Amino acid sequence: MFLINGFTRFGTVDGLGDEEIPWYLAPYVRDFANLAKSFAVSEAQRGTAEVEPALAVLTQRLAQTAAVAHVVARVKGNEGFAAGVSATLAADIDEYCGTPPRPRHVNQAGLAVSLIAASLPASDPAKAALVSQAERLQNLRGQLSAAA
DSSP states (O other): OHHHHHHSSTTEEEOSSSOEEEGGGGGGTTOHHHHHHOOHHHHHHHTSOOOOHHHHHHHHHHHHHHHHHHHHTTSTTTHHHHHHHHHHHHHHHHHHHTTTTOHHHHHHHHHHHHHHHHTSOTTOHHHHHHHHHHHHHHHHHHHHHHHO
8 A cells, every 4th residue: 555655645745845745754844854863754664565566567557657648638639649548557457457357456456546546636637547447447346246
């Protein structure tokens, strides 16, 4: 879960300026010397479970593709680019889930997609593409549970 939070805006507070910082650093934000002396980051990571490398790569790819959607929204005649973003998201998710899709991986991919989408504002161009992928994964999850 720590990895997914690294690519989303969950668990952040306003820092000294425009930046956002993790919630566990909030007590130290006004005092850089105490932040440097603290063990807040290492303590927060100590309690987290190891993340599968494949899930880490999927989460990173989803976040990077969502960033491309921001650029696509500002390009004239972006229909082809928008379709490319959706196709890339689907391909990355399908690669992670496998053929035939493994239920555990479908659940993990659905959670990752949902968390990234939930961290975006409603007007974000990437949100629609991520929501459509989450709906697709929800349908796939239903098909897998019905088949079992």
